[in-house]
Amino acid sequence: MIWVTVLGASLSCYLLKLLGYVVPQHVLEKPAVLRVTALIPVGFLAALLAVQTVAGDGGALTIDARVAGLATALVALLLRAPFLLVIISAAATAALTRALGLMS
Amino acid sequence: MSDRNAILRDSLAIGAATAAYGVSFGALAVAAGLEPLQAQALSGLMFTGASQFALVGVIGAGGGAIVAIATAAFLGARNMFYAFHMAPILKVSGLRRLLAAHMTIDESTGMAMGHEDSIVNARTAFWSTGFAIFLLWNGGTLVGALGAGLLGDPARLGLDAAIPAAFLALMWPRLSTSVARVTAAVAIGLALVATPLLPAGVPVLLAGLSSVGVGLLYQRWRPARTPPTVLP
Numbered sequence: 001m002i003w004v005t006v007l008g009a010s011l012s013c014y015l016l017k018l019l020g021y022v023v024p025q026h027v028l029e030k031p032a033v034l035r036v037t038a039l040i041p042v043g044f045l046a047a048l049l050a051v052q053t054v055a056g057d058g059g060a061l062t063i064d065a066r067v068a069g070l071a072t073a074l075v076a077l078l079l080r081a082p083f084l085l086v087i088i089s090a091a092a093t094a095a096l097t098r099a100l101g102l103m104s
Numbered sequence: 105m106s107d108r109n110a111i112l113r114d115s116l117a118i119g120a121a122t123a124a125y126g127v128s129f130g131a132l133a134v135a136a137g138l139e140p141l142q143a144q145a146l147s148g149l150m151f152t153g154a155s156q157f158a159l160v161g162v163i164g165a166g167g168g169a170i171v172a173i174a175t176a177a178f179l180g181a182r183n184m185f186y187a188f189h190m191a192p193i194l195k196v197s198g199l200r201r202l203l204a205a206h207m208t209i210d211e212s213t214g215m216a217m218g219h220e221d222s223i224v225n226a227r228t229a230f231w232s233t234g235f236a237i238f239l240l241w242n243g244g245t246l247v248g249a250l251g252a253g254l255l256g257d258p259a260r261l262g263l264d265a266a267i268p269a270a271f272l273a274l275m276w277p278r279l280s281t282s283v284a285r286v287t288a289a290v291a292i293g294l295a296l297v298a299t300p301l302l303p304a305g306v307p308v309l310l311a312g313l314s315s316v317g318v319g320l321l322y323q324r325w326r327p328a329r330t331p332p333t334v335l336p
Binding site: 044 | 145159192205206295301307
């Protein structure tokens with residue numbers, strides 16, 4: 001089942017890329033279309049980060065070590081840390097919080 | 105020292121930075137329950153980072169295939185506009201067009217846009233960045249996917265916290281306008297409200313698509329400003 005998802009999503013993403021080379025130039029060149037397209041990644045990334053931070057079993061909202069990790073990531077970004085450091089600092093904070101028994 | 109050499113050097117530098125993303129993607133994909141080969145297939149076949157992270161996130165949260173595919177596709181739709189921008193510059197057809205489509209991502213388009221004073225330089229920047237990232241992103245994925253398997257329990261290592269951190273880091277450079285910040289806030293709020301009420305994955309789709317509504321409403325309040333170029 002994961003393979004179906006992996007291959008189906010890969011094909012969809014590829015066809016979208018290809019579509020941009022095939023459509024006539026006037027079709028997509030509209031301010032409203034360009035604006036909305038720039039915002040779609042922001043909306044999805046924001047939604048994903050919210051759900052991945054607090055969703056627990058069966059959709060219940062839970063506050064656990066992931067929240068502490070995300071807070072550290074936020075600080076790292078404000079300090080202009082590179083991508084990998086942001087990720088590692090979040091993981092390390094969550095791991096430490098759990099090891100110390102502060103949060104589950 | 106020609107423009108060409110400078111462009112090739114920059115492409116490699118971007119590729120090297122991307123390898124680090126690739127390592128984290130490989131590790132997080134395996135932590136979310138994918139096999140290393142599936143993580144590798146995503147980097148080789150999908151080859152667009154934010155969609156790959158999103159797909160892994162939805163699968164890890166127990167979302168269904170259709171929701172996962174739709175989320176990845178919506179995130180990947182921006183590549184269509186990059187392709188649209190690159191088409192008159194590259195002027196490719198046949199097999200080269202199929203290959204150009206695969207290489208059309210944030211970084212290759214961004215590098216090409218930075219060299220549009222010369223069409224030759226723009227093409228060099230596009231292809232060299234695309235290939236450099238393809239190789240190093242896939243190499244990074246391999247290292248991360250195999251490495252994660254050796255590490256043990258993902259939660260003990262805090263890898264479940266690394267996933268939302270990755271989404272935050274991917275979103276961060278796109279928040280430069282007020283409409284983008286409003287979009288993010290609305291999406292986060294909707295996602296939190298919808299999560300206890302709807303099946304896994306659906307809240308992401310719903311909240312993510314709220315960006316379309318925000319974009320259209322914002323257009324009415326404050327019409328006619330050039331949209332920002334969104335590149336990391």
